[in-house]
Amino acid sequence: MKRDVFFISDRTGITAENLGDSLLTQFPNIQFNRTNIPFVTNEKAAQAAVLAIRQSKKNGVEPIVFSTLTDMATQTIIKDSCAHVFDLFGTFVEPLEEALGTESSHKAGRMHGIGDTNTYDKRVHALNFTLGHDDGLSLRNLNDADIVLIGVSRCGKTPTCLYLAMQYSLKAANYPLIQDDLVGSTLPKSLDSCRGKLYGLTIEAEQLSRIRKERRPTGEYSTLSRCQWEIARAEKLFIEEQIPFIDTTTVSIEEMAAIARRDMKLR
Amino acid sequence: MKRDVFFISDRTGITAENLGDSLLTQFPNIQFNRTNIPFVTNEKAAQAAVLAIRQSKKNGVEPIVFSTLTDMATQTIIKDSCAHVFDLFGTFVEPLEEALGTESSHKAGRMHGIGDTNTYDKRVHALNFTLGHDDGLSLRNLNDADIVLIGVSRCGKTPTCLYLAMQYSLKAANYPLIQDDLVGSTLPKSLDSCRGKLYGLTIEAEQLSRIRKERRPTGEYSTLSRCQWEIARAEKLFIEEQIPFIDTTTVSIEEMAAIARRDMKLR
Numbered sequence: 001m002k003r004d005v006f007f008i009s010d011r012t013g014i015t016a017e018n019l020g021d022s023l024l025t026q027f028p029n030i031q032f033n034r035t036n037i038p039f040v041t042n043e044k045a046a047q048a049a050v051l052a053i054r055q056s057k058k059n060g061v062e063p064i065v066f067s068t069l070t071d072m073a074t075q076t077i078i079k080d081s082c083a084h085v086f087d088l089f090g091t092f093v094e095p096l097e098e099a100l101g102t103e104s105s106h107k108a109g110r111m112h113g114i115g116d117t118n119t120y121d122k123r124v125h126a127l128n129f130t131l132g133h134d135d136g137l138s139l140r141n142l143n144d145a146d147i148v149l150i151g152v153s154r155c156g157k158t159p160t161c162l163y164l165a166m167q168y169s170l171k172a173a174n175y176p177l178i179q180d181d182l183v184g185s186t187l188p189k190s191l192d193s194c195r196g197k198l199y200g201l202t203i204e205a206e207q208l209s210r211i212r213k214e215r216r217p218t219g220e221y222s223t224l225s226r227c228q229w230e231i232a233r234a235e236k237l238f239i240e241e242q243i244p245f246i247d248t249t250t251v252s253i254e255e256m257a258a259i260a261r262r263d264m265k266l267r
Numbered sequence: 268m269k270r271d272v273f274f275i276s277d278r279t280g281i282t283a284e285n286l287g288d289s290l291l292t293q294f295p296n297i298q299f300n301r302t303n304i305p306f307v308t309n310e311k312a313a314q315a316a317v318l319a320i321r322q323s324k325k326n327g328v329e330p331i332v333f334s335t336l337t338d339m340a341t342q343t344i345i346k347d348s349c350a351h352v353f354d355l356f357g358t359f360v361e362p363l364e365e366a367l368g369t370e371s372s373h374k375a376g377r378m379h380g381i382g383d384t385n386t387y388d389k390r391v392h393a394l395n396f397t398l399g400h401d402d403g404l405s406l407r408n409l410n411d412a413d414i415v416l417i418g419v420s421r422c423g424k425t426p427t428c429l430y431l432a433m434q435y436s437l438k439a440a441n442y443p444l445i446q447d448d449l450v451g452s453t454l455p456k457s458l459d460s461c462r463g464k465l466y467g468l469t470i471e472a473e474q475l476s477r478i479r480k481e482r483r484p485t486g487e488y489s490t491l492s493r494c495q496w497e498i499a500r501a502e503k504l505f506i507e508e509q510i511p512f513i514d515t516t517t518v519s520i521e522e523m524a525a526i527a528r529r530d531m532k533l534r
Contacts, residue, residue: 027367163433
């Protein structure tokens with residue numbers, strides 16, 4: 001039987017889902033049925049959430065609730081819901097007040113709010129830059145990039161770039177290594193202006209072939225031998241040109257982004 | 268003086284940064300100097316992190332550490348670092364073990380790992396779909412979308428779509444309302460196949476004009492009067508066609524995505 005889990009927050013629920021999910025992965029033998037209840041900003045919304053939780057309890061098993069509510073009144077209502085409530089936020093606020101020697105504002109919804117306009121603009125600029133420089137679309141202003149991912153077609157450059165822009169507001173461009181680059185074993189001239197920003201991605205040939213076959217089931221492009229050849233040439237190029245690179249085969253998008261950010265010392 | 272804060276984790280640090288930043292927003296009068304130390308997977312890495320923390324303590328003020336380490340050995344090393352350590356993970360593991368009536372696996376790095384291939388593939392498919400259907404690029408297979416955002420140019424459709432795909436693996440397309448749609452006050456025929464998936468975005472005219480001026484400083488496109496006219500027509504269309512919509516003016520990308528997902532009952 002699946003165990004019901006609720007994520008309750010006064011904003012998006014992303015923080016509650018993030019830590020909650022992370023804790024639940026420590027219990028791989030239990031199946032969970034997740035419900036996100038965002039924007040619980042007043043007592044009425046909290047009571048509606050309690051109703052949903054009580055409904056779930058009728059199945060006999062106590063539901064788990066992860067809450068990041070900051071407001072005392074709504075938090076109290078949720079705590080009376082007969083579920084096992086984990087107060088992800090409140091648990092740390094008081095010790096943090098002590099450590100910092102000041103009271104907290106107890107204001108709801110500061111995370112994932114629009115925050116200051118500067119930060120928002122920076123992020124949207126980064127996203128626009130990344131979209132405009134996807135797949136070698138434009139080589140203009142490549143020296144404005146914070147990082148330029150290079151690698152063979154379908155090795156994960158685009159999602160990693162988008163994540164770098166979305167999560168860290170980094171202007172991430174990508175450049176696909178095509179036939180000409182791989183035969184010649186030299187970096188294209190157009191990358192000269194961003195030499196120190198290059199970061200290589202590689203991948204196992206079997207996985208690349210599988211991914212490419214989904215796109216184009218037939219033809220040279222997705223054959224294992226073609227993938228092997230391209231990857232071997234690309235890795236040789238990375239080594240000769242001293243470009244740092246990672247193997248993306250068993251690495252998630254978040255991890256690739258975090259590793260690239262660390263390796264390239266980007267803030 | 269800025270207060271030094273460290274986020275320490277055995278994987279990306281995203282979970283630690285997420286909850287840690289969220290807690291810190293409750294102290295708006297203190298300035299923080301953030302350092303993310305990801306991939307602390309062994310004792311050597313933990314000792315290197317402790318060095319960085321001790322270095323910071325030389326400034327005289329006790330640093331704050333948010334940790335999501337799952338491994339006992341590394342966690343113990345960090346706890347001996349003379350900083351104020353908040354153990355975001357460990358705090359909840361034991362009570363969660365009790366609530367679930369089973370022991371946790373105490374395994375590191377399950378969150379933001381590649382997980383099962385199905386989930387990874389679903390997410391990359393969603394991203395590819397979203398990129399392929401950005402800005403009305405392609406109207407093919409629009410009925411395959413999970414959600415279709417519509418609105419005037421530059422009201423936030425693209426970043427919201429990308430976030431929906433990245434965070435929730437949803438196939439999010441977007442369609443820009445252009446002159447013809449707005450003059451005629453009728454939905455374009457090409458949207459007939461996804462009638463129930465339409466979700467409208469609107470924005471205040473002043474902000475739209477500011478955003479457009481950054482792109483094209485001169486010309487009709489970015490004038491306040493033009494923005495006012497387009498928005499008024501778009502909102503009229505949403506109301507007449509009974510398309511749910513939100514005002515994005517003071518709402519972050521995460522919030523827009525979470526609200527749209529809730530309103531359209533998407534999982």
